[in-house]
Amino acid sequence: MQAHADHGAVQQRQFARLRQLLSDVVPANGFYARKYADLPPVALDVRTPTDLTCLPFTTKAELAADQADHPPYGTNLTNPPESYSRLHQTSGTTTGRPLRWLDTPASWNCLLTCWETNFSLMKLAREDRVFFPFSFGPFLGFWTAFEAASRVGMLTLPGGGMPTTARLRFLLDHEATVVCATPTYAQHLAEVAADEGIDLTSSSVRAIVVAGEPGGSVPGTRERIETAWCARVFDHYGMTEVGPVATECAENPDGMHVLEEDYIAEVVDPATGQPVAPGTDGELVVTNLGRTGSPLIRYRTGDIVRVDTEPCPCGRIWTRLAGGVRGRTDDMIHVRGNNVYPTAIEAVVRRFPEVREFRVIIDQTGPLSDLRIEVEPADAADGPRTADAVARAVRDVLLFRAAVTAVPPGTLPRFEMKARRVVRTPGERGTSVP
Structure with missing residues (x-):
């Protein structure tokens, strides 16, 4: 991935991939074939951000209705059913019932490649030992991180099926250098360690990768985790529906770069759907470019973000979300x-x-x-x-x-x-x- 390239060149590659995605998806994908049925052909020849706004948003409510009408997986499937090899689902906290999501091997490979980019942003290396201290269930994020870490050569340490104290002993015994968890569970591990007289500050852990909640970019939460572990917190943002979207770089805490080689990000006014100026709070809208088997185009995430207007010290010109996710439109x-x-x-x-x-x-x-x-x-x-x-x-x-x-x-x-x-x-x- 060419993270230091000119941003105009990045956009050209984004829209070339989007045009290819649209040609693959329409008419093969039933959901988008119906959604775009009344659009003129020229609308699918997307070459600029302005062209992109001619495509309608995709919403979680639409996806939930599609899966309810066409159980169990809906019609947002570009390939025949036998082409899919992975199933994951959302938590169901927004729609009341989880969205089920299928991936082909090619789409799954794209998600793993995104996580490899995440590791590079965080300066994690194949010598690291990554501990995952919980059972993943059907949620996508930690499965992709686990498999990607293994693929790049890191020692992956699974901690499912253990009580918290056993997990702490396990990470110490195996000299884990990285822990992947929600911010809440990273704090809980630290609390139990303190109660059990376990000194995490002297452990081998140097990085805590947090995801699943916005707490990693909340200053007080972040400071509490870093102090308890004596390790750097890296915030990550993703969703089961779209995959791993953004990650904090090693050089600049409190913000996340969007992986713009694989995603197009827009920030819009939640009420009007119109773009907001950089540096203004708005709703994140995401298009995933490589997940052809189950794509999302202009997906309204419901997450409130703000684009950083300052250049990042790391030198990357990918869009950076200052302060991470600030809230959700439905959580106000x-x-x-x-x-x-x-x-x-x-x-x-x-x-x-x-x-x-x-x-x-x-x-x-x-x-x-x-x-x-x-x-x-x-x-x-x-x-x-x-x-x-x-x-x-x-x-x-x-x-x-x-x-x-x-x-x-x-x-x-x-x-x-x-x-x-x-x-x-x-x-x-x-x-x-x-």
Whole structure:
């Protein structure tokens, strides 16, 4: 991949691949054949970003409806059914039921190649030993990372089926240098290590690759993980539907480069769908160029990002998402005239190292929503003081008052995969009540 090439040349390659993708997909792919049926042929001759906007967005709701109407896999399949060899699915937190996703060997190879680029961005090498401390289930991200690490020659250490303490001993015994996990589980491993008297700061681990949640780019969360492990955090962004999209480079923390040789990224106004200016928050729209067997073209991710307007010290000119994923369009919390993303609340709560876990509860039973925060301190005796401090910080930083209460240590749930810390009452789509 030519990461240091002129960006105009990158765009030329992107649109050449997109035109090839469109010729492969239409009319072979039933989903896109129907979606593009009324477009003039010239609309598929995409050569510029302006041309791209002539193609309609693809949404998760469309995909969910297609799979419901054509079970079990829908019609976004470019090849005959016998061509597919991999099945994965989403968590189902947005649509209420998971999207099932199939890949051909060629599409799967493209995803692994993207992860090889990720490793290069993070300066991981074949000498590294990569530990995956959980069971993957049907989620795509860690399967691709695991297989790609093995393919480039890294020693891959699977940690599924073990209790947390055993996983910690396992990574120490095998001298792991890299840990791949969600930000939540990386913190949980550190908490258990502290309780068990295990010193992670003296381990061989030098890098923590986090994904599945936006916490890796939340300053307080990031600092907590790096301090506990004495290792560098690398944030990564991807989705089961589109694959591994963006990763932080070694030279510039707190932001992620889009892998623009394999993806076209747009940032649009969530309300109008029109492009926003660089440096402005907007919704990320992604087109994956190499996953021909199950492509997504102009896919609205629902994730809020901001394009960095400053050049990156690493020298790459790929689009960089400053501060990673800032929130989700469907996660915005509306409380008594205030709009706030859960990541903003996390950024405040994680300033307090004495808070081990937290939960946000949105009470929607009255005419106006109320927000309260439960914090779980490491020491029960510190609970009232900690709750008061968090409440003051929320008021001072986010400019609204929230009721903050302390709960006993060990009360709040822990998560290996994507954490669900926002609870709405009465329960709504996309929320979870443990």
